[in-house]
Amino acid sequence: MIDFKNVTKIYGGEVKAVDDITMSVNEGEFVILLGPSGCGKTTLLRMVNQLETITDGEINVNGQNVKEMDKIKMRRNIGYVIQSNGLFPNMTIEKNTMIVPDLLGWDRKKKRDRFNYLMDLIGLNPDEYRKRYPHELSGGQQQRIGVARAMASDPPVMLMDEPFGALDPIIREKVQDEFLTIQKEVKKTILFVSHDIDEAVKMGDKISLLRQGQIMQYASPTEMLHRPKNDFVSEFIGKDRVLRSMSLYTVNDLVEALGLKSKEEDIQDTKEITIDTSLRVALSMLLNKEADELLITDDQGEAHGSLTFDLIETFINREVRGA
Ligand SMILES: Nc1ncnc2c1ncn2[C@@H]1O[C@H](COP(=O)(O)OP(=O)(O)O)[C@@H](O)[C@H]1O
Ligand SMILES: [Mg+2]
Structure with missing residues (x-):
């Protein structure tokens, strides 16, 4: 073109x-x-x-x-x-x-x-x-x-x-x-x-x-x-290469790669996050201690499991660094 x-x-x-x-x-x-x-x-x-x-x-x-x-x-x-x-x-x-x-x-x-x-x-x-x-x-x-x-x-x-x-x-x-x-x-x-x-x-x-x-x-x-x-x-x-590349992935990509995890019972602080949010946003919410765990919701607002820092770390190691 x-x-x-x-x-x-x-x-x-x-x-x-x-x-x-x-x-x-x-x-x-x-x-x-x-x-x-x-x-x-x-x-x-x-x-x-x-x-x-x-x-x-x-x-x-x-x-x-x-x-x-x-x-x-x-x-x-x-x-x-x-x-x-x-x-x-x-x-x-x-x-x-x-x-x-x-x-x-x-x-x-x-x-x-x-x-x-x-x-x-x-x-x-x-x-x-x-x-x-x-x-x-x-x-x-x-x-x-x-x-x-x-x-x-x-x-x-x-x-x-x-x-x-x-x-x-x-x-x-x-x-x-x-x-x-x-x-x-x-x-x-x-x-x-x-x-x-x-x-x-x-x-x-x-x-x-x-x-x-x-x-x-x-x-x-x-x-x-x-x-x-x-x-x-x-x-x-x-140096922020890994962090930057997080904006290329959504919560949905992580769910597809690692499967869903059910909400941990003993965690108090949760916040909702939609499935199409970028992992970079999700990560910064967790790093800023806005919540210990993010409740993954679809566009109907229905919850589908949860996202933790550990899960993102696993995803980075497997999908991002490994790529
Ligand atoms: N009208 C001009 N006359 C002379 N030199 C120019 C003119 N416009 C840009 N330059 C020079 O060309 C180079 C590239 O400029 P530019 O295309 O504006 O770069 P960028 O948009 O990446 O900042 C620079 O060295 C700049 O000083
Ligand atoms: Mg310019």
Whole structure:
């Protein structure tokens, strides 16, 4: 879907920001460009939608060379979200969201329907927010509007440059979760810039880890965590590797691997946890002593056994370290 062939970018004849990158993002895939500041992530992204020229090599989107695409077609096919959401302060939320449909000449009814649909998707009431201005919304809400705007014309491809980077950690988690839920429904092809390994592991189907304009490893989060290709990758992923990889598993994965354990009679402190919760969340609840044992419930709220620290440890030793 997005193919980079030997792509190089040199700024001002001397700064090599991107150095001979070849990689492909398949249709419906969520790929993270990860790496330290200055490694060329933003440059790589901005060459896809022609915000930067390509010094050497070629980028194809859906088989078409981006150099040959016209700007309007590009806006329709590629949604773009940036950290400072880029909303126009003097335009209402509806107007901001419908910028591309306006450019494309959609009629009123079609625009209104689309706005209502998108607002429902991002969890904001369309009638409540339609006539408001960006400054009347919280940072998290503005960022969600930025996402809705990028999806307005239903582009198959989304480019996102640290879209949640400016949000505080708790709100960021929430917006990430929401976005993952949306992605399950809309299945866009996404290229997403991040410098946060946790975000990358949580969100990406694949991670492309960059350093000085070159790809150090391009692999799934599991692959990268378990088989880092070189010292740079293992150092970037860091010592919390095992802990990080816990966010790849859910309580259900543990139950499937180890079976269910019935609740221990003598334990007092229990808390409920749903079966689709990540093991990382479960582990931190146990480590923070929120409970000695977690009662595993399904989405009907029915209990199915319990989860203890020992059980997670067994799972880590068997499934995570052993992998
Ligand atoms: N417009 C520009 N002119 C000159 N150098 C630039 C420009 N934009 C980025 N660079 C340089 O290119 C390199 C990669 O930058 P960038 O793509 O922004 O990295 P990242 O997004 O990974 O932080 C850096 O050395 C940066 O200073
Ligand atoms: Mg950047």
